[in-house]
Amino acid sequence: MIRLSAYIESIGLLGPGLNGWAEAREVLAGRAPYVAARTVIPAPASLPPAERRRTGAGVKLALAVGLEAAAASGRAAATLATVFAASGGDGQNCHVICETLASEERELSPTRFHNSVHNAPAGYWSIATRAMAPSNVLCAYDGSFAAGLLESLCQVAVDGVPTLLLCFDTDYPAPMRDVRPIPDAFGVAMVLAPEPGVRTLARIEAQLSGAPASVLAAAQLEQMRVDNPAARALPLLDALARQRPASVVLDYLQDVQLQIDVTMPNGAGESAP
Template identity: 40%
Template sequence: MSVYIAGWGILGPGLADTRVARAILAGEKAYRDDGVRVPRAEGLSANEARRCPMSARYALDVGWQAVRAAGWDPKKAATVLSSASGDLEIADKNCRALAQPPIALSPTVFHNSVHNAAGGYWGIATGSLAPTTSLSAYDDSFAAGLLEALTTVAPDQPCLLIAYDLPPPAALAAVRKITAPFAVALALTADRPPGACARLSWRWGRCNPVTDACMAESALEGLRVGNPAARSLPLLRALSARQPEVFWWGDADEGALHVALTFEERGSTDRHHAP
Protein backbone atom coordinates (compact mmCIF):
# COMPACT_ATOMS: atom_id res chain seq x y z
CA MET A 1 0.00 0.00 0.00
CA SER A 2 1.48 3.33 -1.04
CA VAL A 3 0.78 7.03 -0.82
CA TYR A 4 2.69 10.11 -1.94
CA ILE A 5 3.96 13.06 0.07
CA ALA A 6 2.78 16.13 -1.79
CA GLY A 7 4.18 18.66 0.70
CA TRP A 8 5.15 19.15 4.32
CA GLY A 9 5.47 21.82 7.00
CA ILE A 10 7.53 22.21 10.16
CA LEU A 11 8.01 24.57 13.09
CA GLY A 12 10.43 24.08 15.97
CA PRO A 13 13.60 25.46 17.53
CA GLY A 14 15.89 26.59 14.70
CA LEU A 15 13.44 25.11 12.17
CA ALA A 16 11.37 28.10 11.13
CA ASP A 17 9.79 26.55 8.04
CA THR A 18 10.24 23.89 5.39
CA ARG A 19 12.85 25.81 3.40
CA VAL A 20 15.11 26.34 6.43
CA ALA A 21 14.56 22.81 7.76
CA ARG A 22 15.26 21.15 4.42
CA ALA A 23 18.72 22.74 4.18
CA ILE A 24 19.57 21.76 7.77
CA LEU A 25 18.21 18.22 7.61
CA ALA A 26 19.89 17.58 4.26
CA GLY A 27 23.24 18.54 5.80
CA GLU A 28 23.66 21.68 3.70
CA LYS A 29 23.50 24.05 6.68
CA ALA A 30 24.51 23.68 10.32
CA TYR A 31 21.72 23.40 12.87
CA ARG A 32 21.48 26.15 15.45
CA ASP A 33 18.80 26.42 18.09
CA ASP A 34 18.03 30.12 17.78
CA GLY A 35 14.55 29.89 19.26
CA VAL A 36 11.14 29.42 17.70
CA ARG A 37 9.31 32.07 15.71
CA VAL A 38 5.76 32.93 16.76
CA PRO A 39 3.34 30.70 14.80
CA ARG A 40 0.76 32.38 12.60
CA ALA A 41 -2.99 32.03 13.10
CA GLU A 42 -3.66 32.41 9.38
CA GLY A 43 -7.27 32.29 8.21
CA LEU A 44 -8.79 33.33 11.55
CA SER A 45 -10.52 36.63 12.21
CA ALA A 46 -8.99 38.96 14.77
CA ASN A 47 -11.44 37.79 17.46
CA GLU A 48 -10.87 34.11 16.67
CA ALA A 49 -7.09 34.61 16.65
CA ARG A 50 -7.24 36.15 20.13
CA ARG A 51 -9.05 33.06 21.44
CA CYS A 52 -6.84 30.59 19.57
CA PRO A 53 -4.43 28.79 21.96
CA MET A 54 -0.76 28.44 21.13
CA SER A 55 -1.09 24.70 20.46
CA ALA A 56 -3.68 25.34 17.72
CA ARG A 57 -1.50 28.11 16.27
CA TYR A 58 1.32 25.60 15.81
CA ALA A 59 -1.09 23.21 14.08
CA LEU A 60 -2.42 25.93 11.79
CA ASP A 61 1.04 27.18 10.87
CA VAL A 62 2.46 23.83 9.73
CA GLY A 63 -0.83 22.81 8.13
CA TRP A 64 -0.84 25.87 5.89
CA GLN A 65 2.81 25.25 4.97
CA ALA A 66 1.99 21.71 3.85
CA VAL A 67 -1.14 22.46 1.82
CA ARG A 68 0.60 25.35 0.07
CA ALA A 69 3.55 23.15 -0.83
CA ALA A 70 1.11 20.55 -2.17
CA GLY A 71 -0.94 23.14 -4.08
CA TRP A 72 -4.11 21.87 -2.43
CA ASP A 73 -7.44 23.47 -1.69
CA PRO A 74 -7.47 22.86 2.09
CA LYS A 75 -11.27 22.54 2.08
CA LYS A 76 -11.02 19.23 0.23
CA ALA A 77 -8.47 17.45 2.43
CA ALA A 78 -9.34 15.23 5.35
CA THR A 79 -7.27 15.96 8.45
CA VAL A 80 -5.69 13.89 11.20
CA LEU A 81 -4.37 15.85 14.18
CA SER A 82 -2.13 14.02 16.59
CA SER A 83 -0.90 15.35 19.92
CA ALA A 84 0.53 13.33 22.79
CA SER A 85 -0.62 15.67 25.53
CA GLY A 86 -2.91 18.26 23.98
CA ASP A 87 -2.69 21.75 25.46
CA LEU A 88 -1.19 21.30 28.93
CA GLU A 89 -1.18 25.05 29.57
CA ILE A 90 -4.96 25.08 29.31
CA ALA A 91 -5.28 21.89 31.37
CA ASP A 92 -3.26 23.60 34.11
CA LYS A 93 -5.48 26.69 34.01
CA ASN A 94 -8.63 24.58 34.32
CA CYS A 95 -7.22 22.55 37.22
CA ARG A 96 -6.23 25.73 39.04
CA ALA A 97 -9.70 27.20 38.54
CA LEU A 98 -11.33 24.04 39.91
CA ALA A 99 -9.01 23.94 42.93
CA GLN A 100 -9.58 27.53 44.05
CA PRO A 101 -13.07 28.45 45.28
CA PRO A 102 -15.17 30.04 44.12
CA ILE A 103 -14.94 27.88 41.01
CA ALA A 104 -14.94 30.12 37.94
CA LEU A 105 -14.03 28.32 34.72
CA SER A 106 -13.45 30.57 31.74
CA PRO A 107 -15.81 29.48 28.92
CA THR A 108 -13.12 30.25 26.35
CA VAL A 109 -10.43 28.31 28.19
CA PHE A 110 -12.79 25.37 28.74
CA HIS A 111 -13.79 25.46 25.06
CA ASN A 112 -10.10 25.23 24.09
CA SER A 113 -9.38 22.34 26.47
CA VAL A 114 -10.91 19.62 24.29
CA HIS A 115 -8.43 17.49 22.37
CA ASN A 116 -9.94 18.37 18.99
CA ALA A 117 -9.74 22.14 19.51
CA ALA A 118 -6.91 22.49 16.98
CA GLY A 119 -8.98 20.57 14.42
CA GLY A 120 -11.86 22.95 15.03
CA TYR A 121 -9.66 25.98 14.44
CA TRP A 122 -8.34 24.39 11.23
CA GLY A 123 -11.93 23.96 10.02
CA ILE A 124 -12.70 27.60 10.84
CA ALA A 125 -9.50 28.89 9.21
CA THR A 126 -9.96 26.94 5.98
CA GLY A 127 -13.73 26.56 5.76
CA SER A 128 -13.22 22.81 5.49
CA LEU A 129 -16.10 20.40 6.06
CA ALA A 130 -13.93 17.36 5.24
CA PRO A 131 -13.59 14.53 7.78
CA THR A 132 -11.25 15.22 10.70
CA THR A 133 -9.82 12.99 13.44
CA SER A 134 -7.93 14.01 16.59
CA LEU A 135 -5.98 11.40 18.53
CA SER A 136 -3.32 10.78 21.13
CA ALA A 137 -0.99 7.84 21.80
CA TYR A 138 1.44 9.35 24.31
CA ASP A 139 5.03 9.17 22.96
CA ASP A 140 3.86 7.10 19.96
CA SER A 141 1.46 9.82 18.83
CA PHE A 142 3.28 10.69 15.60
CA ALA A 143 3.29 7.06 14.44
CA ALA A 144 -0.36 6.61 15.47
CA GLY A 145 -1.32 9.77 13.59
CA LEU A 146 0.64 8.66 10.54
CA LEU A 147 -1.08 5.26 10.54
CA GLU A 148 -4.49 6.94 10.82
CA ALA A 149 -3.66 9.31 7.97
CA LEU A 150 -2.33 6.51 5.76
CA THR A 151 -5.58 4.58 6.21
CA THR A 152 -7.64 7.73 5.55
CA VAL A 153 -6.06 8.45 2.16
CA ALA A 154 -8.07 7.16 -0.79
CA PRO A 155 -8.39 8.04 -4.48
CA ASP A 156 -9.75 11.59 -4.60
CA GLN A 157 -9.42 11.85 -0.81
CA PRO A 158 -6.09 13.41 0.26
CA CYS A 159 -5.27 13.66 3.93
CA LEU A 160 -3.30 16.21 5.92
CA LEU A 161 -1.49 14.86 9.00
CA ILE A 162 -0.63 17.45 11.67
CA ALA A 163 1.33 16.46 14.78
CA TYR A 164 2.21 18.94 17.51
CA ASP A 165 3.24 19.15 21.16
CA LEU A 166 4.32 22.00 23.43
CA PRO A 167 6.18 21.98 26.77
CA PRO A 168 3.98 21.86 29.86
CA PRO A 169 3.78 24.60 32.52
CA ALA A 170 5.95 24.24 35.61
CA ALA A 171 3.27 22.47 37.64
CA LEU A 172 3.17 19.56 35.16
CA ALA A 173 6.80 19.51 34.03
CA ALA A 174 7.83 16.92 36.62
CA VAL A 175 5.34 14.36 35.32
CA ARG A 176 5.31 15.22 31.59
CA LYS A 177 8.66 16.10 30.10
CA ILE A 178 8.44 17.86 26.73
CA THR A 179 11.55 19.94 26.26
CA ALA A 180 10.67 22.19 23.31
CA PRO A 181 7.70 23.03 21.07
CA PHE A 182 7.50 21.23 17.75
CA ALA A 183 4.93 20.71 15.00
CA VAL A 184 4.97 18.91 11.66
CA ALA A 185 2.48 18.39 8.83
CA LEU A 186 2.48 15.93 5.93
CA ALA A 187 0.20 16.29 2.90
CA LEU A 188 -0.55 12.70 1.78
CA THR A 189 -2.29 11.66 -1.42
CA ALA A 190 -3.05 8.51 -3.39
CA ASP A 191 -2.64 10.41 -6.65
CA ARG A 192 0.91 10.87 -7.87
CA PRO A 193 1.90 14.57 -7.80
CA PRO A 194 3.53 15.98 -10.94
CA GLY A 195 7.30 15.98 -11.18
CA ALA A 196 9.73 14.39 -8.74
CA CYS A 197 8.01 13.14 -5.60
CA ALA A 198 8.37 10.99 -2.51
CA ARG A 199 6.40 7.80 -1.96
CA LEU A 200 5.59 6.00 1.29
CA SER A 201 4.98 2.26 1.02
CA TRP A 202 3.66 0.89 4.28
CA ARG A 203 2.29 -2.03 6.21
CA TRP A 204 1.35 -2.84 9.79
CA GLY A 205 2.29 -6.05 11.55
CA ARG A 206 3.99 -7.86 14.38
CA CYS A 207 7.73 -7.51 14.69
CA ASN A 208 10.74 -7.98 16.89
CA PRO A 209 11.67 -5.10 19.24
CA VAL A 210 12.13 -1.94 17.19
CA THR A 211 15.17 0.33 17.46
CA ASP A 212 14.34 4.00 17.00
CA ALA A 213 15.88 5.83 14.07
CA CYS A 214 18.04 8.56 15.56
CA MET A 215 19.43 11.90 14.46
CA ALA A 216 23.22 12.13 14.08
CA GLU A 217 23.36 15.74 15.30
CA SER A 218 23.11 15.73 19.10
CA ALA A 219 20.91 18.82 19.39
CA LEU A 220 18.43 17.45 16.85
CA GLU A 221 18.48 14.09 18.61
CA GLY A 222 17.67 15.90 21.86
CA LEU A 223 14.73 17.54 20.12
CA ARG A 224 13.58 14.18 18.71
CA VAL A 225 13.51 12.41 22.06
CA GLY A 226 12.20 15.49 23.89
CA ASN A 227 8.99 15.99 21.90
CA PRO A 228 6.65 13.22 20.64
CA ALA A 229 5.85 15.09 17.41
CA ALA A 230 9.58 15.38 16.71
CA ARG A 231 9.78 11.58 16.36
CA SER A 232 9.11 12.56 12.75
CA LEU A 233 12.60 14.09 12.32
CA PRO A 234 14.35 10.98 10.86
CA LEU A 235 11.63 10.77 8.20
CA LEU A 236 11.97 14.50 7.46
CA ARG A 237 15.76 14.12 7.26
CA ALA A 238 15.46 11.38 4.65
CA LEU A 239 12.82 13.39 2.81
CA SER A 240 15.04 16.48 2.75
CA ALA A 241 18.11 14.56 1.57
CA ARG A 242 16.07 12.53 -0.95
CA GLN A 243 17.51 9.41 0.63
CA PRO A 244 15.48 6.18 0.44
CA GLU A 245 15.09 4.72 3.89
CA VAL A 246 13.00 2.24 5.89
CA PHE A 247 11.41 3.16 9.23
CA TRP A 248 9.75 1.10 11.96
CA TRP A 249 7.58 2.65 14.66
CA GLY A 250 6.69 0.06 17.29
CA ASP A 251 3.99 -0.01 19.97
CA ALA A 252 3.72 -1.62 23.40
CA ASP A 253 2.01 -4.75 21.98
CA GLU A 254 4.88 -5.74 19.64
CA GLY A 255 3.10 -4.32 16.63
CA ALA A 256 4.80 -1.84 14.32
CA LEU A 257 4.17 0.52 11.45
CA HIS A 258 6.67 -0.27 8.69
CA VAL A 259 7.26 2.58 6.22
CA ALA A 260 9.60 2.59 3.20
CA LEU A 261 10.42 6.00 1.75
CA THR A 262 11.39 6.02 -1.94
CA PHE A 263 11.60 8.67 -4.64
CA GLU A 264 10.28 8.89 -8.17
CA GLU A 265 11.87 11.20 -10.69
CA ARG A 266 10.21 13.46 -13.21
CA GLY A 267 8.54 11.67 -16.07
CA SER A 268 7.72 8.51 -14.14
CA THR A 269 4.27 7.14 -14.94
CA ASP A 270 4.12 4.74 -12.01
CA ARG A 271 0.86 5.19 -10.10
CA HIS A 272 -0.22 3.71 -6.79
CA HIS A 273 -3.43 4.05 -4.80
CA ALA A 274 -4.18 3.44 -1.17
CA PRO A 275 -7.24 1.32 -0.52
Protein backbone atom coordinates in the same frame (compact mmCIF):
# COMPACT_ATOMS: atom_id res chain seq x y z
CA MET B 1 1.81 -8.43 6.33
CA ILE B 2 -0.39 -5.46 5.39
CA ARG B 3 1.41 -2.54 3.75
CA LEU B 4 -0.07 0.91 3.24
CA SER B 5 1.31 3.41 0.75
CA ALA B 6 0.84 6.99 -0.36
CA TYR B 7 2.65 9.86 -2.05
CA ILE B 8 3.90 12.79 0.02
CA GLU B 9 3.25 16.05 -1.80
CA SER B 10 4.33 18.64 0.75
CA ILE B 11 5.47 19.28 4.30
CA GLY B 12 4.96 21.96 6.95
CA LEU B 13 7.28 22.13 9.93
CA LEU B 14 7.97 24.23 13.02
CA GLY B 15 10.26 23.27 15.87
CA PRO B 16 13.15 24.50 17.98
CA GLY B 17 15.53 26.13 15.51
CA LEU B 18 13.47 24.82 12.56
CA ASN B 19 11.38 27.59 11.00
CA GLY B 20 9.50 26.06 8.09
CA TRP B 21 10.27 23.10 5.86
CA ALA B 22 12.48 25.02 3.41
CA GLU B 23 14.87 25.93 6.23
CA ALA B 24 14.54 22.65 8.12
CA ARG B 25 15.34 20.41 5.14
CA GLU B 26 18.70 22.16 4.71
CA VAL B 27 19.53 21.48 8.35
CA LEU B 28 18.31 17.87 8.26
CA ALA B 29 20.23 17.16 5.06
CA GLY B 30 23.42 18.54 6.60
CA ARG B 31 23.66 21.43 4.17
CA ALA B 32 23.19 24.07 6.89
CA PRO B 33 24.20 24.08 10.58
CA TYR B 34 21.58 23.57 13.26
CA VAL B 35 21.22 26.61 15.54
CA ALA B 36 19.24 25.94 18.71
CA ALA B 37 16.41 28.41 19.40
CA ARG B 38 12.95 28.44 20.89
CA THR B 39 10.11 27.54 18.55
CA VAL B 40 8.52 30.64 17.05
CA ILE B 41 4.79 30.12 16.46
CA PRO B 42 3.13 32.81 14.30
CA ALA B 43 -0.26 34.32 15.04
CA PRO B 44 -3.03 32.58 13.06
CA ALA B 45 -3.85 35.33 10.57
CA SER B 46 -6.32 32.99 8.86
CA LEU B 47 -8.69 33.20 11.84
CA PRO B 48 -11.14 36.04 12.47
CA PRO B 49 -9.88 38.45 15.19
CA ALA B 50 -12.23 37.14 17.91
CA GLU B 51 -11.14 33.52 17.46
CA ARG B 52 -7.51 34.55 17.02
CA ARG B 53 -7.46 36.06 20.51
CA ARG B 54 -8.80 32.87 22.06
CA THR B 55 -6.33 30.41 20.59
CA GLY B 56 -3.51 28.75 22.51
CA ALA B 57 -0.13 27.50 21.37
CA GLY B 58 -1.41 24.11 20.17
CA VAL B 59 -4.01 25.61 17.84
CA LYS B 60 -1.56 28.19 16.49
CA LEU B 61 1.05 25.51 15.87
CA ALA B 62 -1.39 23.17 14.09
CA LEU B 63 -2.67 25.96 11.86
CA ALA B 64 0.84 27.15 11.00
CA VAL B 65 2.20 23.79 9.85
CA GLY B 66 -1.08 22.72 8.26
CA LEU B 67 -1.39 25.85 6.15
CA GLU B 68 2.27 25.63 5.13
CA ALA B 69 1.78 22.06 3.91
CA ALA B 70 -1.50 22.83 2.16
CA ALA B 71 -0.03 25.83 0.34
CA ALA B 72 3.03 23.87 -0.78
CA SER B 73 0.82 21.10 -2.16
CA GLY B 74 -1.05 23.53 -4.39
CA ARG B 75 -4.35 22.18 -3.08
CA ALA B 76 -7.09 24.25 -1.44
CA ALA B 77 -6.90 23.65 2.30
CA ALA B 78 -10.69 23.40 2.56
CA THR B 79 -10.78 20.39 0.23
CA LEU B 80 -8.35 18.22 2.21
CA ALA B 81 -9.48 15.50 4.58
CA THR B 82 -7.55 15.95 7.82
CA VAL B 83 -6.06 13.86 10.61
CA PHE B 84 -4.99 15.67 13.78
CA ALA B 85 -2.64 13.84 16.14
CA ALA B 86 -1.22 15.01 19.47
CA SER B 87 -0.11 13.29 22.64
CA GLY B 88 -1.94 15.85 24.77
CA GLY B 89 -3.88 19.07 24.61
CA ASP B 90 -2.83 22.67 25.24
CA GLY B 91 -0.48 22.39 28.23
CA GLN B 92 -0.67 26.06 29.18
CA ASN B 93 -4.45 26.04 29.07
CA CYS B 94 -4.59 22.83 31.13
CA HIS B 95 -2.29 24.44 33.70
CA VAL B 96 -4.55 27.49 34.06
CA ILE B 97 -7.65 25.31 34.41
CA CYS B 98 -5.98 23.25 37.15
CA GLU B 99 -4.96 26.46 38.96
CA THR B 100 -8.53 27.73 38.75
CA LEU B 101 -10.04 24.50 40.05
CA ALA B 102 -7.56 24.50 42.95
CA SER B 103 -8.47 28.07 43.94
CA GLU B 104 -11.42 29.47 45.85
CA GLU B 105 -12.81 31.02 42.64
CA ARG B 106 -13.54 27.85 40.68
CA GLU B 107 -15.57 29.32 37.82
CA LEU B 108 -14.04 28.31 34.50
CA SER B 109 -14.06 30.54 31.46
CA PRO B 110 -16.07 28.95 28.60
CA THR B 111 -13.15 29.78 26.32
CA ARG B 112 -10.75 27.92 28.60
CA PHE B 113 -13.08 24.94 28.58
CA HIS B 114 -13.61 24.65 24.84
CA ASN B 115 -9.88 25.11 24.23
CA SER B 116 -9.18 22.20 26.60
CA VAL B 117 -10.82 19.53 24.44
CA HIS B 118 -8.57 17.42 22.24
CA ASN B 119 -10.33 18.32 19.01
CA ALA B 120 -10.10 22.11 19.49
CA PRO B 121 -7.41 22.50 16.77
CA ALA B 122 -9.64 20.66 14.29
CA GLY B 123 -12.48 23.05 15.08
CA TYR B 124 -10.32 26.12 14.59
CA TRP B 125 -8.98 24.61 11.35
CA SER B 126 -12.51 24.36 9.98
CA ILE B 127 -13.12 28.01 10.92
CA ALA B 128 -9.84 29.20 9.42
CA THR B 129 -10.18 27.29 6.13
CA ARG B 130 -13.97 26.82 5.95
CA ALA B 131 -13.25 23.13 5.51
CA MET B 132 -16.12 20.63 5.53
CA ALA B 133 -14.04 17.61 4.51
CA PRO B 134 -13.83 14.59 6.87
CA SER B 135 -11.63 15.14 9.93
CA ASN B 136 -10.31 12.70 12.54
CA VAL B 137 -8.57 13.50 15.82
CA LEU B 138 -6.52 10.96 17.74
CA CYS B 139 -4.01 10.49 20.53
CA ALA B 140 -1.54 7.67 21.12
CA TYR B 141 0.81 9.17 23.71
CA ASP B 142 4.42 9.06 22.43
CA GLY B 143 3.32 7.12 19.33
CA SER B 144 0.88 9.80 18.19
CA PHE B 145 2.77 10.69 15.00
CA ALA B 146 2.92 7.06 13.88
CA ALA B 147 -0.75 6.57 14.77
CA GLY B 148 -1.71 9.69 12.84
CA LEU B 149 0.35 8.60 9.85
CA LEU B 150 -1.32 5.17 9.85
CA GLU B 151 -4.76 6.76 10.04
CA SER B 152 -3.89 9.09 7.16
CA LEU B 153 -2.59 6.21 5.05
CA CYS B 154 -5.80 4.30 5.73
CA GLN B 155 -7.91 7.25 4.59
CA VAL B 156 -5.85 7.60 1.43
CA ALA B 157 -6.14 3.86 0.70
CA VAL B 158 -9.84 3.45 1.52
CA ASP B 159 -11.32 6.77 0.39
CA GLY B 160 -8.80 7.53 -2.35
CA VAL B 161 -8.59 11.19 -1.38
CA PRO B 162 -5.67 13.51 -0.51
CA THR B 163 -5.30 13.77 3.25
CA LEU B 164 -3.52 16.30 5.42
CA LEU B 165 -1.82 14.93 8.54
CA LEU B 166 -1.13 17.45 11.32
CA CYS B 167 0.85 16.31 14.37
CA PHE B 168 1.90 18.69 17.13
CA ASP B 169 2.80 18.90 20.80
CA THR B 170 3.55 21.89 23.02
CA ASP B 171 5.41 22.26 26.27
CA TYR B 172 3.92 22.03 29.76
CA PRO B 173 4.68 24.48 32.59
CA ALA B 174 5.65 23.32 36.08
CA PRO B 175 4.55 21.28 37.93
CA MET B 176 3.16 19.17 35.04
CA ARG B 177 6.49 19.44 33.27
CA ASP B 178 7.98 17.27 36.01
CA VAL B 179 5.86 14.32 34.85
CA ARG B 180 5.58 15.30 31.17
CA PRO B 181 8.90 17.01 30.38
CA ILE B 182 8.26 18.41 26.90
CA PRO B 183 10.65 21.38 26.72
CA ASP B 184 9.34 23.13 23.59
CA ALA B 185 6.75 23.01 20.82
CA PHE B 186 7.11 20.93 17.65
CA GLY B 187 4.66 20.52 14.80
CA VAL B 188 4.70 18.75 11.45
CA ALA B 189 2.13 18.43 8.67
CA MET B 190 2.18 16.60 5.36
CA VAL B 191 -0.20 16.16 2.46
CA LEU B 192 -0.57 12.52 1.40
CA ALA B 193 -2.11 11.60 -1.96
CA PRO B 194 -3.21 8.29 -3.51
CA GLU B 195 -1.48 8.98 -6.84
CA PRO B 196 1.79 10.68 -7.84
CA GLY B 197 1.69 14.22 -9.18
CA VAL B 198 3.93 17.06 -10.29
CA ARG B 199 4.61 18.03 -6.64
CA THR B 200 5.33 14.54 -5.33
CA LEU B 201 8.31 14.51 -2.96
CA ALA B 202 8.39 10.78 -2.27
CA ARG B 203 6.42 7.58 -2.10
CA ILE B 204 6.14 5.95 1.31
CA GLU B 205 5.10 2.43 2.24
CA ALA B 206 4.34 1.58 5.87
CA GLN B 207 4.22 -1.68 7.79
CA LEU B 208 4.44 -2.70 11.43
CA SER B 209 7.85 -3.78 12.68
CA GLY B 210 9.58 -5.16 15.76
CA ALA B 211 12.81 -3.29 14.99
CA PRO B 212 13.97 -0.46 17.26
CA ALA B 213 13.17 3.12 16.27
CA SER B 214 15.67 4.93 14.05
CA VAL B 215 17.90 7.53 15.68
CA LEU B 216 19.48 10.64 14.20
CA ALA B 217 23.23 11.07 13.86
CA ALA B 218 23.13 14.75 14.94
CA ALA B 219 22.98 14.80 18.76
CA GLN B 220 20.82 17.94 19.07
CA LEU B 221 18.27 16.69 16.56
CA GLU B 222 18.18 13.28 18.22
CA GLN B 223 17.51 14.96 21.57
CA MET B 224 14.66 16.87 19.94
CA ARG B 225 13.24 13.58 18.63
CA VAL B 226 13.28 12.11 22.13
CA ASP B 227 11.97 15.23 23.88
CA ASN B 228 8.77 15.84 21.89
CA PRO B 229 6.31 13.12 20.74
CA ALA B 230 5.55 14.96 17.49
CA ALA B 231 9.28 15.08 16.75
CA ARG B 232 9.29 11.28 16.47
CA ALA B 233 8.67 12.17 12.82
CA LEU B 234 12.26 13.39 12.43
CA PRO B 235 13.78 10.18 10.97
CA LEU B 236 11.20 10.29 8.18
CA LEU B 237 11.73 14.01 7.67
CA ASP B 238 15.48 13.42 7.57
CA ALA B 239 15.05 10.87 4.78
CA LEU B 240 12.77 13.22 2.84
CA ALA B 241 15.22 16.11 3.23
CA ARG B 242 18.08 14.03 1.83
CA GLN B 243 15.94 12.92 -1.13
CA ARG B 244 17.34 9.40 -1.13
CA PRO B 245 15.63 6.02 -0.82
CA ALA B 246 15.62 4.94 2.80
CA SER B 247 13.95 2.73 5.36
CA VAL B 248 13.24 4.25 8.76
CA VAL B 249 11.50 2.98 11.87
CA LEU B 250 9.30 5.29 13.95
CA ASP B 251 8.19 4.94 17.56
CA TYR B 252 4.63 3.62 17.82
CA LEU B 253 3.50 1.23 20.57
CA GLN B 254 5.51 -0.37 23.36
CA ASP B 255 6.31 -3.56 21.43
CA VAL B 256 5.46 -2.51 17.87
CA GLN B 257 7.05 0.18 15.74
CA LEU B 258 6.20 1.57 12.32
CA GLN B 259 8.60 0.97 9.43
CA ILE B 260 8.47 3.45 6.57
CA ASP B 261 10.15 2.66 3.25
CA VAL B 262 10.84 5.83 1.27
CA THR B 263 11.39 5.94 -2.49
CA MET B 264 11.88 8.99 -4.68
CA PRO B 265 9.70 9.87 -7.69
CA ASN B 266 11.10 8.74 -11.03
CA GLY B 267 14.12 7.21 -9.32
CA ALA B 268 15.41 10.58 -8.05
CA GLY B 269 18.29 10.20 -5.64
CA GLU B 270 19.13 6.65 -6.71
CA SER B 271 22.63 7.57 -7.82
CA ALA B 272 23.42 10.02 -5.04
CA PRO B 273 26.69 9.22 -3.24
